[in-house]
Amino acid sequence: MKKDVRKAVIAGNWKMNKTPSEAKALIEEMKPLVKDATCDVVLCVPFVDIYAAVEAAKGSNIKIGAENVHFKESGAYTGEVSADMLKEAGVEYVVIGHSERRTYFAETDQTVNLRTLAALKAGLKPIICVGETLEQRELGYTETLLKFQTKMALTNVPAEAMKDIIIAYEPVWAIGTGVTATDDQADEGNGFVRAAIEEKYGKDVAEATTVQYGGSMNAGNAEGLLSKVNVDGGLIGGASLKAPDFATIVAAASK
Numbered sequence: 001m002k003k004d005v006r007k008a009v010i011a012g013n014w015k016m017n018k019t020p021s022e023a024k025a026l027i028e029e030m031k032p033l034v035k036d037a038t039c040d041v042v043l044c045v046p047f048v049d050i051y052a053a054v055e056a057a058k059g060s061n062i063k064i065g066a067e068n069v070h071f072k073e074s075g076a077y078t079g080e081v082s083a084d085m086l087k088e089a090g091v092e093y094v095v096i097g098h099s100e101r102r103t104y105f106a107e108t109d110q111t112v113n114l115r116t117l118a119a120l121k122a123g124l125k126p127i128i129c130v131g132e133t134l135e136q137r138e139l140g141y142t143e144t145l146l147k148f149q150t151k152m153a154l155t156n157v158p159a160e161a162m163k164d165i166i167i168a169y170e171p172v173w174a175i176g177t178g179v180t181a182t183d184d185q186a187d188e189g190n191g192f193v194r195a196a197i198e199e200k201y202g203k204d205v206a207e208a209t210t211v212q213y214g215g216s217m218n219a220g221n222a223e224g225l226l227s228k229v230n231v232d233g234g235l236i237g238g239a240s241l242k243a244p245d246f247a248t249i250v251a252a253a254s255k
């Protein structure tokens with residue numbers, strides 16, 4: 001982390017977990033545990049949990065995010081949710097381009113970009129996920145791929161909007177597998193993302209952009225990962241479903 005120049009952000013990504021009543025209970029449990037955080041604390045929750053989550057988080061330092069957003073403003077897109085709908089519901093952040101969405105729901109770098117633009121237009125803060133598969137890593141394409149995904153996601157995004165954008169480096173091989181990138185691998189991957197931002201927007205913007213690491217970050221390994229200069233926070237899956245574990249990660253980012 002380099003907290004003097006950029007914000008540290010710990011975001012939970014609940015994925016398809018927790019009913020609305022369970023969401024309320026988990027947030028109530030988390031509130032006192034994270035109240036002294038000096039990093040930003042975000043919980044990205046399923047669409048149907050948003051109302052309960054926003055209510056439960058009111059008056060606390062927990063901000064609520066969504067896990068996806070459609071790129072059209074409205075229309076005949078059965079089952080989809082627009083950025084304006086999320087904004088009015090009290091959502092501040094939205095995860096875009098998670099590898100599970102790219103893998104299971106055919107999202108592409110182009111739709112990731114369109115979602116990013118739609119989110120920004122509505123005043124939401126995108127958390128854009130990029131990351132290589134194990135095969136891509138072994139073939140030596142990690143840097144090329146991370147730079148490409150980052151730049152594609154940011155197509156037509158003006159420099160002024162970068163203050164509202166977080167990029168999360170999430171190596172696909174580390175997500176939900178229990179295999180974490182080493183501290184140095186995370187730092188290197190985040191560094192490739194930052195280099196891509198620098199190539200597109202210059203050094204000042206790159207230095208000011210929050211780049212998270214995600215992929216089996218947990219209470220035991222967070223401190224090491226967050227000690228790296230390019231790791232400005234985390235996008236936390238499994239460990240964000242347990243209040244004490246999530247709070248430990250928030251505490252590590254608050255040092």
Ligand code: PGA
Nearest residue numbers: 175176215216236237238
């Ligand atoms: P994980 O998920 O922490 O369970 O590996 C991270 C993510 O998918 O954002």
